[in-house]
Amino acid sequence: MSTVRTGGTHKSHSPKLYILGYLLSLVLTAISFVLALTHSMNVGPLIVLLTILGALQIFVQLFFFMHITEGDGPPFHSVLLLLGLIFTFAVALMSVWIMAFGTNVSY
Known part of the structure; x- marks a missing residue:
């Protein structure tokens, strides 16, 4: 143990x-x-x-x-971990969105 x-x-x-x-x-x-x-x-x-x-x-x-x-001490590490996860998912989802819908733009 x-x-x-x-x-x-x-x-x-x-x-x-x-x-x-x-x-x-x-x-x-x-x-x-x-x-x-x-x-x-x-x-x-x-x-x-x-x-x-x-x-x-x-x-x-x-x-x-x-x-x-x-x-x-205070649970700052949990809050920062949650913030990091939010940023990670935001960047990943925005990347997928750009790859999926960026091809429809005409120049």
Whole structure:
């Protein structure tokens, strides 16, 4: 059992949480793999679903393995992480929008 030192106190992390996080990661990865491999739906909804599954995978990693909610002091790191995710998705979505609709512009 691993321990994290926070402000002079020890917090124990249950191995059950690590196992649960690992199993969730495996399930999310398997679902994504099967969906992408079988082409069981149209491309548009498939991309949206894979993006949602990827975002869930990020949250599983952050909360179960990186312990994002733990730590000393104000939760600035969580706010900054959320801001970084918003910027990342904004840039990615704007790039897709430009690639999809930029071809219709006449010069």
